[in-house]
Amino acid sequence: MKQQNLWYWTYIAIFSFIHLHFSLEGFQVDLHYMISIPVILSVTFLLYRNVQVSLSGLGARWHYSIFIWQCILIAVYLGTEPAPVQGLLFTIFIGFESVRIAGSRKISGLTQSVTQFEEERNQLNDTFRVVRSERHDFLKHISALHFMLEHSEVKEARVYLDDLVDGYEETNLSIRGERGSVAGILHDMYRRGKNKGIEMIYDLDMPLSTLPLSDKDIVTLLGNLLSNSLDACEEFQQKKGKHPEIILQFYKRSGLYVLNCENDSLEIPSRIIDKLYESYGHTTKAGGHEGLGTKMINDIVKKYGGYLDFIHKEESFTVKIKFPAIH
Structure with missing residues (x-):
């Protein structure tokens, strides 16, 4: 391009x-x-x-x-x-x-909107299939635990239960209190991170669906934030050989919704940092990326009267976004 x-x-x-x-x-x-x-x-x-x-x-x-x-x-x-x-x-x-x-x-x-809609639909369908599968298998797991406890296999039951809880954690973190499209993007990004060996931490005091934004804009905001973080962590992992992590935090303080996204990152040149969220064409990624995601994030923040700040220190990149709690 x-x-x-x-x-x-x-x-x-x-x-x-x-x-x-x-x-x-x-x-x-x-x-x-x-x-x-x-x-x-x-x-x-x-x-x-x-x-x-x-x-x-x-x-x-x-x-x-x-x-x-x-x-x-x-x-x-x-x-x-x-x-x-x-x-x-x-x-x-x-x-x-x-x-x-x-x-x-x-x-x-328009093409991008159609593509995004298809992605959201696929994410929602995947999340629904996972939830349905877990619900379908729930009674089987209970029966297995019941059998172990009846035969005094307490240690085996504890190990089995720990594995079961770990498996449910991924889905529970994504869908807890969230509307469908938001749950879909969270679950999809969590799964992508895990598949790449990236530690995904969702520290959410409340559902992200409570943000005073349209579902479309929430999905676009989260999708670009987490996608950029995943790309940065993947590059960090390849160059540094370290185990990267992404921390997504969401809470409400003093009439403001605060969204933080922190990830491990390689050094970013000053010429890119200075204009990263201000205009198109500035990207930290290699290859044919156009630098559209960061500008889209900033556009959404401005659209809802929010405030965006970011800092790159040592090997960590943090984006902090605040929205007024006005519906």
Whole structure:
């Protein structure tokens, strides 16, 4: 995606330079290349750093169509004498690209919503299957314990009971008092962490469903927080060879809901830390990640009048989020 966006902004820089050159000719303004080229490159670079573009949102057919129309605009320059009206073609060029960016964002947002809905549904179904399975086997476990106690196998019964409690702990931590979608994301993240050898600790004074947010926003918030923590812990585990842990805390103090998420982490460069939750494109992850999750977290916090703070100290990264207790 990063490579794709780089090619897009290179295309924008080239076409912008052509439009600027012909537009200024139409107004009989002579701007030297040594000035116009740095100006175009500087503006394009600023847009590249601050404007999030999801080109995959639009299909290839739409991209090709817009490109053809942009080429037609360039051809109009070549077929007419310089005139002030040519400045209008530059405006049309900007309009085409604005439509492309807005359309790509809208479609990408809808696609992401559909994908998230499918994930939530699968998480909820998995949680339901686990609960149903545990309920189905409950009487069998009771019968086994009853048999051991009847035959004075107290030690064996205690070991069996300990194993049984450990097995139920995962589900109980996730679903206790939670609404379905929230229970689903908590259970899914807990299971992912355990499968990767990451210690997952849910220290919740009350259900996270009590947050004054919509279920969709709670799931998005928790999903991105815990997913980022899991990725950081996995990388920490690979590089350091240590046993990482994630601690999710939730409590209410002085009219505020407080959500803390702490995880082990490798060192994060200052250039990323400074803008981690402020804009798209800043990520601690390797590979083709776009840095969307942290910005989405911050957007939700702002949407509900909350406050977000984070600190990275030594090998620990902590995010603290506060929401006013107003429904």
